[in-house]
Amino acid sequence: MPRLSSFSRLATPADSRTHGEYRIVRRPDDPRPLYRFTDRISDDSSTGFTPRAGRYHLYGGWFCPWSQRVTITRALANLDHVVTVSYVDNVRDGRGWAFREQHGPDPVNGFTLLRQAYEATEEGFDGHVSVPTLWDRATARVVSNEFKTIGIDLATRFRHLAEPIVDTYPLRHRDEIEELDNWLNPAVNHGVSQAGRPGPDGEGARSTLLDAFATLDQRLASRRYLVGNTLTEADIRLWVTLVRYDVGVNAHRVVNPGLHEFPHLWAYARDLYTVPAFRATTDFSSFTLPGADLPDWHAPANRPHP
Numbered sequence: 001m002p003r004l005s006s007f008s009r010l011a012t013p014a015d016s017r018t019h020g021e022y023r024i025v026r027r028p029d030d031p032r033p034l035y036r037f038t039d040r041i042s043d044d045s046s047t048g049f050t051p052r053a054g055r056y057h058l059y060g061g062w063f064c065p066w067s068q069r070v071t072i073t074r075a076l077a078n079l080d081h082v083v084t085v086s087y088v089d090n091v092r093d094g095r096g097w098a099f100r101e102q103h104g105p106d107p108v109n110g111f112t113l114l115r116q117a118y119e120a121t122e123e124g125f126d127g128h129v130s131v132p133t134l135w136d137r138a139t140a141r142v143v144s145n146e147f148k149t150i151g152i153d154l155a156t157r158f159r160h161l162a163e164p165i166v167d168t169y170p171l172r173h174r175d176e177i178e179e180l181d182n183w184l185n186p187a188v189n190h191g192v193s194q195a196g197r198p199g200p201d202g203e204g205a206r207s208t209l210l211d212a213f214a215t216l217d218q219r220l221a222s223r224r225y226l227v228g229n230t231l232t233e234a235d236i237r238l239w240v241t242l243v244r245y246d247v248g249v250n251a252h253r254v255v256n257p258g259l260h261e262f263p264h265l266w267a268y269a270r271d272l273y274t275v276p277a278f279r280a281t282t283d284f285s286s287f288t289l290p291g292a293d294l295p296d297w298h299a300p301a302n303r304p305h306p
């Protein structure tokens with residue numbers, strides 16, 4: 001019988017009866033960050049993580065908006081041949097994210113569970129096992145599972161190795177991008193899950209979310225992108241939530257009749273879907289709830305020129 005190489009090893013199917021549900025027990029007095037690994041890539045060797053072709057690997061999840069932010073950024077930074085990527089399975093049990101048939105084995109370490117990458121970095125690791133996770137082949141450890149700084153580093157630190165298709169984090173717009181994030185991250189990116197809670201529990205979040213959509217709709221009536229006149233990180237951050245909205249949290253129309261109620265915002269979202277980096281990193285089946293109707297993402301967007 002042929003021996004399987006370590007790189008074709010896969011986890012056994014997700015099974016909550018045997019392994020329990022995935023959950024994190026966090027002591028209230030634990031001072032460590034929620035997402036434990038927060039190292040940065042820097043081109044002046046101050047962090048030890050220097051940008052080199054082939055050095056880093058991104059563990060992503062098709063279902064995950066935080067992960068998709070980073071895979072879109074990677075594509076727009078033109079890093080397809082510089083930073084490799086692979087995907088965990090769409091479902092998990094108490095063991096956390098795992099590598100299974102659908103998206104293939106771990107091509108770097110042959111791990112069957114993403115947790116093993118964390119344990120290789122910190123003995124007895126007991127924190128969040130999350131995607132995206134950035135792995136360093138040179139030191140054989142996790143660099144970061146902080147999606148925000150992973151995205152910024154991919155957008156800014158590899159330019160000597162690859163000419164970006166789009167500069168998604170231009171110096172002149174960084175303050176405005178982060179200012180928008182201070183509003184949109186709680187109101188929209190995190191607000192959607194709260195808004196999906198039925199009844200009074202979700203009421204506040206629903207009105208905050210719909211107010212934010214209305215303000216964005218107005219903002220996007222006369223401009224193609226959120227900040228400046230090119231696509232930036234601000235658009236990526238918003239879009240990954242918009243693309244999931246009508247088939248995820250709002251699949252059963254618990255928040256509103258649909259994104260189409262905000263015609264400029266909806267056209268803006270469709271316009272971004274025409275960008276190959278957005279389209280190629282989207283797998284609707286990985287985040288569409290059973291019975292949800294997929295809106296027509298291919299309808300022409302007719303957006304204002306920047």
Ligand SMILES: N[C@@H](CCC(=O)N[C@@H](CS)C(=O)NCC(=O)O)C(=O)O
Pocket residue numbers: 024035061063064065066067127128129130131132147
């Ligand atoms: N929720 C994180 C972003 C990353 C994240 O939540 N990823 C999800 C998948 S979409 C995950 O892997 N969660 C496992 C965990 O956080 O333990 C944050 O707000 O910083």
